[in-house]
Amino acid sequence: MAENTRIEWCDATFNPWIGCTRVGPGCDNCYAARSTPVRTMGIEWGPGQPRRRTGPGNWYGPLRWNREAERLGVRYRVFCASLADWLDNDIPVSWLADLLNLVRTTPNLDWLLLSKRIGNWARRLRAVLAAIMADDAVPYRADLLSWLEGWLGGGRPPSNVWLGATVVNQPEAERDIPKLLDTPAVLRWLSMEPLLGPVDLTAIKRTVAPGFFGDALHWYHRGYCHEQDGIEYPAIDWIIVGGESGPRARPIHPDWARALRDQCHAADVPFLFKQWGEWAPDRDGAETCGNCGQTKFDTINAHGECGACGSDRWQRADTPLDTPCRVGKKRAGRLLDGREHHAFPIPPSGGAS
Structure with missing residues (x-):
């Protein structure tokens, strides 16, 4: 496909809208909030701030990818909302309805729907269901009603939706x-x-x-429990x-x-x-605080100082340590113990339910 992405685990990204609110520690340094589209369009991050819906040309992209995937007999993984959250409370219900209908009508794409708000799923989808039930003018009303009722009822989740949650720590x-x-x-x-x-x-x-x-x-x-084998x-x-x-x-x-x-x-x-x-393991380049000797990984704060004593003077450790050192993203790479780990799940058979 023409629209490639640098994200290693998908073939393309699609942003139906742009804008979000930080909701946890993983959001503290949000890359999306400082991305070029956000800065160019002057979009503010936060609750109550208007989100910016992307244009019709952008929305046409997944329809084109779907036709191409069908022609080639392949499936494309599409990461939805890399600059937003599809379950964001501040998104108009009509926008979410349009997104879900786009997912429904592109059965040759595997939609990677990732959210930091997975607990919002039922409430937001019920809001869409109620809105389109009340509006006879929605052009895709009947088809989306059936699709949503099947998913909300638990019996027919869409087979082209990979549902994901962001998790950054044990809590x-x-x-x-x-x-x-x-x-x-x-x-x-x-x-x-x-x-x-x-x-x-x-x-x-x-x-x-x-x-x-x-x-x-x-x-x-x-x-x-032999009688329940296979469940x-x-x-x-x-x-x-x-x-x-x-x-x-x-x-x-x-x-x-x-x-x-x-x-x-x-x-x-x-x-x-x-x-x-x-940051990456650099056993030969591990650093310690030049004042108190604490390892950099264990004590460095957001200002680049030692959290134990406040010093900003770091020095090479006396002995090799399996301790992360700031080496830059390119040098750090993605090898874990010398090996690339790049496994994917086997998707269900294609087509939306």
């Missing part, structure tokens, strides 16, 4: 992953970027039937992990990424390591 994982698992979807995934702390996905326990127990990644059944319960189907980039980027510790890699491997879940960001 967010414990809060939002159960919400994602309770939302009807044919494929569920996590964007753990920027990863800001260790996350144990196996600590998120779930029991939905006698004899069946599991966690966010994997389900198990006890030996005496599948919701679990996360794909994990993306990455560090932060930009001038105020916070470091990602390699042990955090390794732990998630190993959790995915044990549960046979595809794992994609997107990038280290500005």
